[in-house]
Amino acid sequence: MAKEYETVIGLEVHVELATKTKIFCGCSTQFGGAPNSHTCPVCTGMPGSLPVLNKQVVEYAVAVGLAANCKITQYCKFDRKNYFYPDNPQNYQISQLYLPICRDGYVEIETTDESGEACSKKIGIHEIHMEEDAGKLIHDDWEGCALVDYNRSGVPLIEIVSEPDMRSADEVIAYLEKLRLLIQYLGASDCKLQEGSMRADVNLSVRERGAREFGTRTEMKNLNSFRSIARAIEGERQRQIDLLESGEAVIQETRRWDDARETSYAMRSKEDAQDYRYFPDPDLVPVYIDDAWIERIRNSQPEFREAKRKRYREEYDIPDYDIEIITGSKHMADIFEATIACGAAPKKVSNWLMVETLRLLKEREEDPEDIAFSPEHLAKLIRLTEEKVINSTVAKEVFEEMFRADIDPEEYVTEKGLKMVSDDGALRSVVEEVIAANPQSVEDYRNGKEKAIGFLVGQTMKAMKGKADPGTVNALLKELL
Amino acid sequence: MANIIDDATIEYVGILAKLELTDEEKEQAKKDMGSMLDYIDKLGELDTTGVEPMSHVFPVQNVFREDVVTNGDAREQILANAPEEKDGMFVVPQTFPG
Ligand SMILES: [Zn+2]
Numbered sequence: 001m002a003k004e005y006e007t008v009i010g011l012e013v014h015v016e017l018a019t020k021t022k023i024f025c026g027c028s029t030q031f032g033g034a035p036n037s038h039t040c041p042v043c044t045g046m047p048g049s050l051p052v053l054n055k056q057v058v059e060y061a062v063a064v065g066l067a068a069n070c071k072i073t074q075y076c077k078f079d080r081k082n083y084f085y086p087d088n089p090q091n092y093q094i095s096q097l098y099l100p101i102c103r104d105g106y107v108e109i110e111t112t113d114e115s116g117e118a119c120s121k122k123i124g125i126h127e128i129h130m131e132e133d134a135g136k137l138i139h140d141d142w143e144g145c146a147l148v149d150y151n152r153s154g155v156p157l158i159e160i161v162s163e164p165d166m167r168s169a170d171e172v173i174a175y176l177e178k179l180r181l182l183i184q185y186l187g188a189s190d191c192k193l194q195e196g197s198m199r200a201d202v203n204l205s206v207r208e209r210g211a212r213e214f215g216t217r218t219e220m221k222n223l224n225s226f227r228s229i230a231r232a233i234e235g236e237r238q239r240q241i242d243l244l245e246s247g248e249a250v251i252q253e254t255r256r257w258d259d260a261r262e263t264s265y266a267m268r269s270k271e272d273a274q275d276y277r278y279f280p281d282p283d284l285v286p287v288y289i290d291d292a293w294i295e296r297i298r299n300s301q302p303e304f305r306e307a308k309r310k311r312y313r314e315e316y317d318i319p320d321y322d323i324e325i326i327t328g329s330k331h332m333a334d335i336f337e338a339t340i341a342c343g344a345a346p347k348k349v350s351n352w353l354m355v356e357t358l359r360l361l362k363e364r365e366e367d368p369e370d371i372a373f374s375p376e377h378l379a380k381l382i383r384l385t386e387e388k389v390i391n392s393t394v395a396k397e398v399f400e401e402m403f404r405a406d407i408d409p410e411e412y413v414t415e416k417g418l419k420m421v422s423d424d425g426a427l428r429s430v431v432e433e434v435i436a437a438n439p440q441s442v443e444d445y446r447n448g449k450e451k452a453i454g455f456l457v458g459q460t461m462k463a464m465k466g467k468a469d470p471g472t473v474n475a476l477l478k479e480l481l
Numbered sequence: 482m483a484n485i486i487d488d489a490t491i492e493y494v495g496i497l498a499k500l501e502l503t504d505e506e507k508e509q510a511k512k513d514m515g516s517m518l519d520y521i522d523k524l525g526e527l528d529t530t531g532v533e534p535m536s537h538v539f540p541v542q543n544v545f546r547e548d549v550v551t552n553g554d555a556r557e558q559i560l561a562n563a564p565e566e567k568d569g570m571f572v573v574p575q576t577f578p579g
Pocket of ligand 1: 026027038039041042044154552
């Protein structure tokens with residue numbers, strides 16, 4: 001009988017924090033600057049430069065730790081991790097080995113148990129530590145050299161190390177989604193895998209089902225989408241099982257996932273000894289986080305998804321499905337609430353978000369995080385439709401403009417002359433013209449063909465360039481016929 | 482000397498530190514490292530029961546910066562430190578293919 005295997009997965013997740021400046025210097029973290037335009041002696045590792053810790057990094061790390069039910073290490077410090085690589089100009093990375101800022105936490109995910117029943121499961125957080133990002137290497141194959149841009153060097157990261165508690169790709173994705181939401185709700189990072197502000201390394205081993213010892217694990221790097229994570233897990237699981245089945249051993253190694261070829265290869269070199277010789281960084285003094293500081297951060301935690309979900313159910317008359325989607329993005333939930341605060345009806349707001357917003361996001365391959373229109377404008381648009389200043393077709397058109405460029409719908413409607421013609425006289429004369437121009441349809445209608453009126457409404461709307469309320473047109477036609 | 486550094490260790494430390502040493506330098510380094518370890522052993526003889534491990538030489542903590550951009554674009558000065566420059570970046574030898 002074929003052996004049954006169990007996959008054991010632990011994750012190391014790096015998250016780029018949303019600070020304005022780097023972790024140890026006053027350089028901007030803004031994305032997209034000219035190469036090396038956000039650098040200084042500290043983040044390019046010049047001798048004699050002194051790092052000074054960005055307080056906001058500690059605040060964010062503690063906030064994430066509290067949200068993930070961790071114990072805060074009140075007395076924590078930084079260590080040097082020594083290795084040579086051109087993206088690391090100091091030849092060491094400032095990180096935390098001995099006293100990481102958070103330890104022993106967990107997050108809860110929704111998964112299924114062995115019988116396929118939905119259940120929730122705790123995924124342990126071993127620790128969270130603060131560290132700095134490295135520069136970016138650009139390989140110049142033509143010249144046979146590499147070019148380095150240190151704009152990312154020194155950008156603050158937290159590394160969240162889980163316990164080996166996950167057993168499938170689905171659980172891994174659920175865990176990552178959970179972390180992403182917690183961190184986005186905290187505003188500590190935008191957590192975009194594609195752009196690298198959230199990165200996951202997967203530690204995976206297999207063992208015979210029921211075995212107590214873990215198998216030998218490998219570490220997989222370069223996973224930049226949920227899809228590639230799922231594929232890499234499936235691929236690595238199979239590779240290890242194949243090795244074991246053919247009597248070979250799994251070698252503990254770091255492997256790099258090649259998304260285009262859907263395969264991984266070992267990253268190894270003779271000179272790449274994994275001996276980081278950590279020692280306390282003498283340039284940085286310890287951080288003491290007293291009870292008052294922790295309490296202050298705890299008290300300013302936002303309302304997280306579960307609480308929001310519950311409140312929406314109680315306060316707003318909108319479907320559960322809408323609540324799931326809206327609370328699935330902190331940014332969308334913020335827009336939803338702010339639009340309501342501007343006086344719009346929750347159901348209407350939810351509708352615009354669920355239908356047109358999602359449609360346009362999909363069309364542009366964007367995330368809810370990318371929504372750029374302001375709640376005031378959405379509220380105005382809703383008011384314009386409610387007051388029948390514009391009809392729903394025009395509203396969609398205006399919304400698209402708003403979505404694209406955050407235009408003020410009121411101004412836009414006035415400028416483009418999109419207001420519905422409410423002047424009864426003007427509309428009446430157009431309807432009369434349409435009746436005069438379409439004797440056949442008029443005849444049909446009078447002979448009992450109710451549907452013929454639809455054509456006349458259409459002709460009127462066309463003559464009005466869409467700026468009429470179809471209901472009013474219909475009523476007017478019936479009256480005149 | 483109680484601590485003897487063997488050839489394999491000095492080779493390994495050389496690789497980690499990216500140092501190429503001559504045979505004489507290796508012998509000298511072996512001696513130096515041995516005596517440093519002897520010194521550490523000497524310290525180890527002290528009874529430190531009840532003494533908090535010290536993580537920093539100064540009794541200072543919580544030296545922070547506010548999250549405010551204070552550095553401008555200093556590309557020219559920074560790149561002046563590069564042995565070689567191309568397209569505003571530091572030129573380094575090719576690493577193994579990324
Ligand atoms: Zn800097």
